[in-house]
Amino acid sequence: YAPTTVDRIVASVDPERDTPAQLKNYAQNFDKRIVMLTGSAEDIAAVARAYRVYYAKRPLEKAGEYTMDHSAYIYLLDPAGKYLTHFRHAVPPDELAKALERRL
Numbered sequence: 001y002a003p004t005t006v007d008r009i010v011a012s013v014d015p016e017r018d019t020p021a022q023l024k025n026y027a028q029n030f031d032k033r034i035v036m037l038t039g040s041a042e043d044i045a046a047v048a049r050a051y052r053v054y055y056a057k058r059p060l061e062k063a064g065e066y067t068m069d070h071s072a073y074i075y076l077l078d079p080a081g082k083y084l085t086h087f088r089h090a091v092p093p094d095e096l097a098k099a100l101e102r103r104l
Helices: 020-027 041-050 093-103
Strands: 008-011 034-037 055-059 066-070 073-077 083-088
Touching: 020 034, 073 093, 083 093
Parallel strands: 008 034
Antiparallel strands: 055 066, 073 083
């Protein structure tokens, strides 16, 4: 995947459940410009390392069920896809706008 000027990307950390078909269905709940990404467990681990993402599979009480713990950030990349900075998921809009303004 090669980022374009303004992409909204959601990357899965659960390749067992997040198949391309599942992600396509899930994406219908959000902005149509969001790109959903998944891959093999190895691909996901490599991306998680590159972007310093924490994730872990956590079993639930019912046998065979689990949840995925994970960090949630908004990443700002340059046009070549290089990491510039990140923001907390709950960053206030005015704080995000000011930070983006400084980068433009």
